[in-house]
Amino acid sequence: MSSPIYVAIDTPDLARAKLLAARVRNHVGGLKLGLEFFAAHGQAGVREIAAIGLPIFLDLKLHDIPNTVASAVQALHGVAPAILTVHAAGGRAMMEDAKAAAPLGTKVVAVTVLTSLDASDLGSIGVAPDTHAQVERLTALARDAGLDGVVCSGNEVAAARKLWPKGFFVVPGVRPAGGDLGDQKRVMTPRQALDNGASILVIGRPITKAEDPDAAARAIAATL
Numbered sequence: 422m423s424s425p426i427y428v429a430i431d432t433p434d435l436a437r438a439k440l441l442a443a444r445v446r447n448h449v450g451g452l453k454l455g456l457e458f459f460a461a462h463g464q465a466g467v468r469e470i471a472a473i474g475l476p477i478f479l480d481l482k483l484h485d486i487p488n489t490v491a492s493a494v495q496a497l498h499g500v501a502p503a504i505l506t507v508h509a510a511g512g513r514a515m516m517e518d519a520k521a522a523a524p525l526g527t528k529v530v531a532v533t534v535l536t537s538l539d540a541s542d543l544g545s546i547g548v549a550p551d552t553h554a555q556v557e558r559l560t561a562l563a564r565d566a567g568l569d570g571v572v573c574s575g576n577e578v579a580a581a582r583k584l585w586p587k588g589f590f591v592v593p594g595v596r597p598a599g600g601d602l603g604d605q606k607r608v609m610t611p612r613q614a615l616d617n618g619a620s621i622l623v624i625g626r627p628i629t630k631a632e633d634p635d636a637a638a639r640a641i642a643a644t645l
Protein backbone atom coordinates (compact mmCIF):
# COMPACT_ATOMS: atom_id res chain seq x y z
CA MET A 422 0.00 0.00 0.00
CA SER A 423 1.27 3.46 -0.80
CA SER A 424 2.19 5.85 2.00
CA PRO A 425 -0.62 8.00 3.46
CA ILE A 426 1.79 10.95 3.70
CA TYR A 427 1.22 13.88 1.34
CA VAL A 428 3.95 16.49 1.65
CA ALA A 429 2.81 20.11 1.48
CA ILE A 430 5.25 21.74 -0.92
CA ASP A 431 4.57 25.28 0.30
CA THR A 432 6.98 27.56 -1.51
CA PRO A 433 6.74 30.09 -4.36
CA ASP A 434 10.18 28.95 -5.58
CA LEU A 435 9.85 26.44 -8.45
CA ALA A 436 13.41 25.15 -8.23
CA ARG A 437 13.05 24.55 -4.49
CA ALA A 438 9.68 22.85 -5.00
CA LYS A 439 11.19 20.48 -7.57
CA LEU A 440 14.16 19.74 -5.36
CA LEU A 441 11.97 19.01 -2.32
CA ALA A 442 9.61 16.83 -4.34
CA ALA A 443 12.49 14.87 -5.85
CA ARG A 444 14.11 14.34 -2.44
CA VAL A 445 11.03 12.97 -0.68
CA ARG A 446 9.45 11.11 -3.60
CA ASN A 447 10.42 7.60 -2.55
CA HIS A 448 9.00 7.85 0.96
CA VAL A 449 5.67 9.61 0.52
CA GLY A 450 2.35 8.88 -1.18
CA GLY A 451 1.76 12.23 -2.85
CA LEU A 452 2.54 15.92 -3.09
CA LYS A 453 0.30 18.81 -2.10
CA LEU A 454 0.55 22.11 -3.94
CA GLY A 455 -1.32 25.06 -2.48
CA LEU A 456 -2.00 28.74 -2.92
CA GLU A 457 1.57 29.83 -2.42
CA PHE A 458 2.87 27.66 -5.26
CA PHE A 459 -0.15 28.07 -7.54
CA ALA A 460 -0.15 31.88 -7.28
CA ALA A 461 3.45 31.89 -8.43
CA HIS A 462 3.45 29.14 -11.09
CA GLY A 463 -0.13 28.22 -12.03
CA GLN A 464 -0.98 25.09 -14.01
CA ALA A 465 2.37 25.00 -15.81
CA GLY A 466 4.08 24.70 -12.42
CA VAL A 467 1.66 21.97 -11.31
CA ARG A 468 2.47 19.99 -14.46
CA GLU A 469 6.20 20.29 -13.75
CA ILE A 470 5.77 18.86 -10.26
CA ALA A 471 3.34 16.18 -11.51
CA ALA A 472 6.08 15.01 -13.90
CA ILE A 473 7.91 13.62 -10.84
CA GLY A 474 5.29 10.86 -10.92
CA LEU A 475 3.41 11.15 -7.61
CA PRO A 476 -0.32 11.94 -7.24
CA ILE A 477 -0.98 15.68 -6.93
CA PHE A 478 -3.27 17.21 -4.30
CA LEU A 479 -4.15 20.70 -5.53
CA ASP A 480 -5.20 22.64 -2.45
CA LEU A 481 -6.85 25.82 -3.71
CA LYS A 482 -9.59 25.93 -1.02
CA LEU A 483 -12.10 27.41 -3.45
CA HIS A 484 -14.83 29.46 -1.76
CA ASP A 485 -17.08 31.64 -3.93
CA ILE A 486 -20.51 31.59 -5.55
CA PRO A 487 -21.37 28.25 -7.19
CA ASN A 488 -20.97 29.49 -10.77
CA THR A 489 -17.51 30.95 -10.14
CA VAL A 490 -16.26 27.87 -8.31
CA ALA A 491 -17.63 25.50 -10.97
CA SER A 492 -15.95 27.56 -13.72
CA ALA A 493 -12.65 27.54 -11.86
CA VAL A 494 -12.85 23.76 -11.39
CA GLN A 495 -13.68 23.37 -15.09
CA ALA A 496 -10.60 25.43 -15.95
CA LEU A 497 -8.45 22.95 -13.99
CA HIS A 498 -9.16 20.03 -16.33
CA GLY A 499 -5.73 20.58 -17.87
CA VAL A 500 -4.08 19.33 -14.67
CA ALA A 501 -6.76 16.93 -13.35
CA PRO A 502 -5.33 16.61 -9.82
CA ALA A 503 -5.95 13.49 -7.73
CA ILE A 504 -7.45 15.66 -4.97
CA LEU A 505 -8.87 19.21 -5.00
CA THR A 506 -10.16 21.32 -2.08
CA VAL A 507 -13.10 23.68 -1.69
CA HIS A 508 -14.41 25.30 1.52
CA ALA A 509 -17.50 23.59 2.94
CA ALA A 510 -18.61 27.00 4.23
CA GLY A 511 -19.30 27.91 0.59
CA GLY A 512 -22.49 25.90 0.99
CA ARG A 513 -24.17 22.86 -0.46
CA ALA A 514 -24.92 24.24 -3.94
CA MET A 515 -21.32 25.38 -4.34
CA MET A 516 -20.02 21.92 -3.38
CA GLU A 517 -22.49 20.14 -5.68
CA ASP A 518 -21.49 22.31 -8.62
CA ALA A 519 -17.77 21.92 -7.85
CA LYS A 520 -18.11 18.12 -7.88
CA ALA A 521 -20.15 18.18 -11.08
CA ALA A 522 -17.48 20.29 -12.80
CA ALA A 523 -14.49 18.19 -11.63
CA PRO A 524 -12.64 15.67 -13.81
CA LEU A 525 -13.87 12.09 -13.26
CA GLY A 526 -10.85 10.87 -11.32
CA THR A 527 -10.50 13.91 -9.07
CA LYS A 528 -11.56 13.61 -5.44
CA VAL A 529 -13.20 16.87 -4.36
CA VAL A 530 -12.86 17.37 -0.60
CA ALA A 531 -14.22 20.15 1.58
CA VAL A 532 -12.28 22.00 4.25
CA THR A 533 -14.41 22.04 7.42
CA VAL A 534 -12.70 24.04 10.20
CA LEU A 535 -9.11 25.10 9.44
CA THR A 536 -6.61 23.48 11.80
CA SER A 537 -5.24 26.96 12.57
CA LEU A 538 -8.51 27.85 14.34
CA ASP A 539 -9.69 26.98 17.85
CA ALA A 540 -13.08 27.34 19.49
CA SER A 541 -12.54 30.98 20.37
CA ASP A 542 -11.58 31.79 16.76
CA LEU A 543 -14.90 30.26 15.67
CA GLY A 544 -16.69 32.50 18.17
CA SER A 545 -14.92 35.54 16.74
CA ILE A 546 -16.36 34.87 13.28
CA GLY A 547 -19.88 34.31 14.58
CA VAL A 548 -19.85 30.51 14.62
CA ALA A 549 -20.74 28.54 17.78
CA PRO A 550 -17.39 28.00 19.57
CA ASP A 551 -17.36 24.21 19.26
CA THR A 552 -14.93 22.84 16.67
CA HIS A 553 -16.30 19.27 16.92
CA ALA A 554 -19.88 20.32 16.29
CA GLN A 555 -18.88 22.53 13.37
CA VAL A 556 -16.74 19.81 11.76
CA GLU A 557 -19.61 17.33 12.13
CA ARG A 558 -22.12 19.75 10.65
CA LEU A 559 -19.94 20.54 7.62
CA THR A 560 -18.98 16.89 7.14
CA ALA A 561 -22.65 15.94 6.88
CA LEU A 562 -23.21 18.80 4.42
CA ALA A 563 -20.25 17.74 2.23
CA ARG A 564 -21.46 14.12 2.28
CA ASP A 565 -24.99 15.18 1.28
CA ALA A 566 -23.56 17.40 -1.50
CA GLY A 567 -21.94 14.32 -3.06
CA LEU A 568 -18.31 15.22 -2.40
CA ASP A 569 -15.62 12.60 -1.83
CA GLY A 570 -14.52 13.64 1.64
CA VAL A 571 -13.46 16.42 3.98
CA VAL A 572 -10.42 18.03 5.58
CA CYS A 573 -10.42 18.23 9.39
CA SER A 574 -7.98 17.88 12.28
CA GLY A 575 -7.05 14.59 13.90
CA ASN A 576 -9.16 15.61 16.89
CA GLU A 577 -12.42 15.39 14.96
CA VAL A 578 -11.69 12.75 12.33
CA ALA A 579 -13.09 9.80 14.32
CA ALA A 580 -16.42 11.58 14.89
CA ALA A 581 -16.54 12.74 11.26
CA ARG A 582 -15.88 9.21 9.97
CA LYS A 583 -18.71 7.89 12.10
CA LEU A 584 -21.03 10.18 10.13
CA TRP A 585 -19.52 9.12 6.82
CA PRO A 586 -17.82 5.70 6.99
CA LYS A 587 -16.99 5.70 3.26
CA GLY A 588 -15.67 9.28 3.19
CA PHE A 589 -12.11 10.24 2.33
CA PHE A 590 -10.57 12.03 5.30
CA VAL A 591 -7.65 14.41 4.87
CA VAL A 592 -5.87 15.38 8.09
CA PRO A 593 -3.40 18.29 8.26
CA GLY A 594 -2.11 19.90 11.45
CA VAL A 595 0.08 16.85 11.89
CA ARG A 596 3.14 17.12 14.13
CA PRO A 597 5.61 14.49 15.36
CA ALA A 598 5.63 14.38 19.18
CA GLY A 599 7.21 17.57 20.49
CA GLY A 600 7.28 19.22 17.03
CA ASP A 601 7.01 22.98 16.53
CA LEU A 602 3.32 23.92 16.08
CA GLY A 603 3.85 27.12 14.08
CA ASP A 604 0.41 28.58 13.31
CA GLN A 605 -1.45 25.29 13.86
CA LYS A 606 -3.79 25.03 16.87
CA ARG A 607 -5.55 21.65 16.51
CA VAL A 608 -2.68 19.20 16.07
CA MET A 609 -2.01 15.50 16.46
CA THR A 610 0.82 13.05 15.83
CA PRO A 611 0.78 11.17 12.51
CA ARG A 612 0.23 7.80 14.22
CA GLN A 613 -2.71 9.09 16.29
CA ALA A 614 -4.31 10.79 13.29
CA LEU A 615 -4.20 7.54 11.30
CA ASP A 616 -5.52 5.53 14.24
CA ASN A 617 -8.41 8.00 14.51
CA GLY A 618 -9.41 7.35 10.89
CA ALA A 619 -7.43 9.66 8.59
CA SER A 620 -7.22 8.46 4.97
CA ILE A 621 -4.19 10.64 4.26
CA LEU A 622 -1.98 12.97 6.30
CA VAL A 623 -0.85 16.37 5.04
CA ILE A 624 2.57 17.25 6.44
CA GLY A 625 4.50 20.37 5.50
CA ARG A 626 7.08 22.11 7.66
CA PRO A 627 8.08 19.09 9.80
CA ILE A 628 9.45 17.66 6.52
CA THR A 629 10.17 20.65 4.29
CA LYS A 630 11.96 22.75 6.91
CA ALA A 631 14.04 19.83 8.20
CA GLU A 632 17.74 19.88 7.42
CA ASP A 633 17.26 16.58 5.61
CA PRO A 634 13.65 16.41 4.31
CA ASP A 635 14.05 12.87 3.06
CA ALA A 636 15.27 11.64 6.46
CA ALA A 637 12.42 13.53 8.18
CA ALA A 638 9.85 11.90 5.86
CA ARG A 639 11.36 8.48 6.50
CA ALA A 640 11.38 9.03 10.27
CA ILE A 641 7.70 9.97 10.21
CA ALA A 642 6.84 7.04 7.91
CA ALA A 643 8.56 4.70 10.37
CA THR A 644 6.08 5.72 13.11
CA LEU A 645 3.07 4.71 11.03
Ligand SMILES: O=C(O)c1cc(=O)[nH]c(=O)n1[C@@H]1O[C@H](COP(=O)(O)O)[C@@H](O)[C@H]1O
Binds near residue numbers: 506572624625
Ligand atom coordinates in the same frame (compact mmCIF):
# COMPACT_ATOMS: atom_id res chain seq x y z
O1 LIG B 1 -6.45 21.95 3.19
C1 LIG B 1 -5.38 21.80 3.77
O2 LIG B 1 -4.51 21.08 3.32
C2 LIG B 1 -5.23 22.42 5.10
C3 LIG B 1 -6.39 22.57 5.84
C4 LIG B 1 -6.31 22.94 7.20
O3 LIG B 1 -7.32 23.02 7.90
N1 LIG B 1 -5.08 23.18 7.72
C5 LIG B 1 -3.93 23.09 6.99
O4 LIG B 1 -2.85 23.30 7.56
N2 LIG B 1 -4.00 22.76 5.65
C6 LIG B 1 -2.77 22.74 4.84
O5 LIG B 1 -1.89 21.76 5.35
C7 LIG B 1 -0.53 22.21 5.29
C8 LIG B 1 0.03 22.15 6.69
O6 LIG B 1 1.37 22.53 6.67
P1 LIG B 1 2.31 22.39 7.94
O7 LIG B 1 1.63 23.11 9.07
O8 LIG B 1 3.58 23.06 7.49
O9 LIG B 1 2.45 20.91 8.20
C9 LIG B 1 -0.55 23.61 4.68
O10 LIG B 1 -0.21 23.49 3.31
C10 LIG B 1 -1.98 24.07 4.84
O11 LIG B 1 -2.39 24.87 3.75
